[in-house]
Amino acid sequence: MLAPNDPYATNSSLIRQAPSAAYLFGTDNLGRCVLSRVLVGARTTIASTFFLVAVSFLIGIIIGMLCGFYGGIVDDILMRVADLMLAFPQMVVAIAVAGILGGGLGGAMIALGITMWTSFARLARSHTLSIKNEPYITAARLQGKSGLQIMMTHIMPNILEPVLINALTQIGTTMIGISGLSFLGLGVVAPQAEWGSMISEARAYIQIAPWAVLFPAAATVITIVVFNYLGDAVMEYRKAE
Amino acid sequence: MIVLSGRDLNKEYISRDRKVRPLQHVDFDLHQGEILGIVGESGSGKSTLLKVISGIEKPDSGMLYHLDKEYTGSKPEKTGKFLQMIFQDAYGSFDPKMNMEKSLKEGTASDRNEIVRVIGEVGLSEDLLDRRPRHLSGGQCQRMSIARALLSHADVLLCDEITSALDVTTQAQVIKLLMEIRDMENVSIILVSHDLALVSMICDRIMVMKDGVVVEEGKTEDVINKPSDEYTRKLLNSIIAV
Ligand SMILES: Nc1ncnc2c1ncn2[C@@H]1O[C@H](COP(=O)(O)OP(=O)(O)OP(=O)(O)O)[C@@H](O)[C@H]1O
Ligand SMILES: [Mg+2]
Numbered sequence: 001m002l003a004p005n006d007p008y009a010t011n012s013s014l015i016r017q018a019p020s021a022a023y024l025f026g027t028d029n030l031g032r033c034v035l036s037r038v039l040v041g042a043r044t045t046i047a048s049t050f051f052l053v054a055v056s057f058l059i060g061i062i063i064g065m066l067c068g069f070y071g072g073i074v075d076d077i078l079m080r081v082a083d084l085m086l087a088f089p090q091m092v093v094a095i096a097v098a099g100i101l102g103g104g105l106g107g108a109m110i111a112l113g114i115t116m117w118t119s120f121a122r123l124a125r126s127h128t129l130s131i132k133n134e135p136y137i138t139a140a141r142l143q144g145k146s147g148l149q150i151m152m153t154h155i156m157p158n159i160l161e162p163v164l165i166n167a168l169t170q171i172g173t174t175m176i177g178i179s180g181l182s183f184l185g186l187g188v189v190a191p192q193a194e195w196g197s198m199i200s201e202a203r204a205y206i207q208i209a210p211w212a213v214l215f216p217a218a219a220t221v222i223t224i225v226v227f228n229y230l231g232d233a234v235m236e237y238r239k240a241e
Numbered sequence: 242m243i244v245l246s247g248r249d250l251n252k253e254y255i256s257r258d259r260k261v262r263p264l265q266h267v268d269f270d271l272h273q274g275e276i277l278g279i280v281g282e283s284g285s286g287k288s289t290l291l292k293v294i295s296g297i298e299k300p301d302s303g304m305l306y307h308l309d310k311e312y313t314g315s316k317p318e319k320t321g322k323f324l325q326m327i328f329q330d331a332y333g334s335f336d337p338k339m340n341m342e343k344s345l346k347e348g349t350a351s352d353r354n355e356i357v358r359v360i361g362e363v364g365l366s367e368d369l370l371d372r373r374p375r376h377l378s379g380g381q382c383q384r385m386s387i388a389r390a391l392l393s394h395a396d397v398l399l400c401d402e403i404t405s406a407l408d409v410t411t412q413a414q415v416i417k418l419l420m421e422i423r424d425m426e427n428v429s430i431i432l433v434s435h436d437l438a439l440v441s442m443i444c445d446r447i448m449v450m451k452d453g454v455v456v457e458e459g460k461t462e463d464v465i466n467k468p469s470d471e472y473t474r475k476l477l478n479s480i481i482a483v
Contacts, residue, residue, distance in 0.1 A: 141316070141321065142324075143389075144321050158336070205460065
């Protein structure tokens, strides 16, 4: 919609054009408008990042609350699994899983999500532990509320904020993850526009048409910095309060 | 008539390989409409006893009865129908994210009119219902928790050091309120406190605990005037000395 040109239209007479008025970011190896592809790619990268963080957040917070509130053997097992996940670098696990799943955006998201929920679960669990013995939880039990009701009405609203802030700070890393997997050919595949896969495609001819790498790379870096800064700012603001 | 009673209650904790026995063969009876005081120094098992009575903790052995019906092992979800707790931490007794009306409505079918009537009874005005706990004073919060207990139609109130976080004037007001509702609503109250002076002033009977054992139990005058136990005498002397 915002894109000035069709991001998928190839044009053999416009191959690797330097940035100009018609093509602000130049064109790539197939004569496609780099600006249009960066803009459309933003949608893929940002939307899939948000979706992935949101799903991991939901799964993580639910598991974390259940573990923290009920404790016991289920807690032990789930937290050992989480420890195991945290023992490996996230990207290593993601590459292995994405490799097994054979690429594609869905595969990349599953591969990253497999480890991402653990940080939300741990955080939600520790906050649940710290409030579950508060008198208002006991009071709610004495009012006849079940464990599930207490988790939804009292625990969730009270632990939401810190876990949500953590989610915000994870957006940058997740974006690197998705772009990184796509760069390695394990995420979004050509011809769909995505920053990581654009960089990967264009780096073969970086000396001839550096703009085809430079602009998606700059877009990635700027977006990550912005989201990290936003996360930190919110965290600082919360601390100051 | 006896509303609530416990027989041969035992509770043991193991913390860092050390055994703690905060309840050892504890018996108690709470009569209809009375205020029973439980005193004893820190760590003597007073709070543990209330946790066991309310079902927050399970006794290792022993029996609990409400109106002659055994309820040993019942969870707070069940015991809440006949008993409610008032906590030391008045602010912590309410969900910080919820306003008072929501908190009070949680365990009762009463409508707003009824809620307004009850908070009037505990000396609070309707406009406080829209506030969250941190926008109330400690005393107002404590009155709110008493209102919540009354709204649930429990006939027993378990109070654990409910005035120790309040200033002296507010303490006196909350205690006065407790005595008033005992008369008006005909509830029975267990009042845990380390403040022997307070307990001797408002309680009908007193139970003295030491290291998980009930060392003395009786009518307030009897316990105060002719304590039979050495430990009670020491406790009494310590307040007279102060
Ligand atoms: N969950 C627990 N795990 C291990 N030990 C516990 C636990 N709860 C209480 N205790 C121990 O049981 C003993 C009695 O504790 P309790 O809280 O009943 O004392 P208390 O009489 O209420 O004291 P205070 O006047 O300080 O409130 C203490 O030694 C305490 O450390
Ligand atoms: Mg105590």
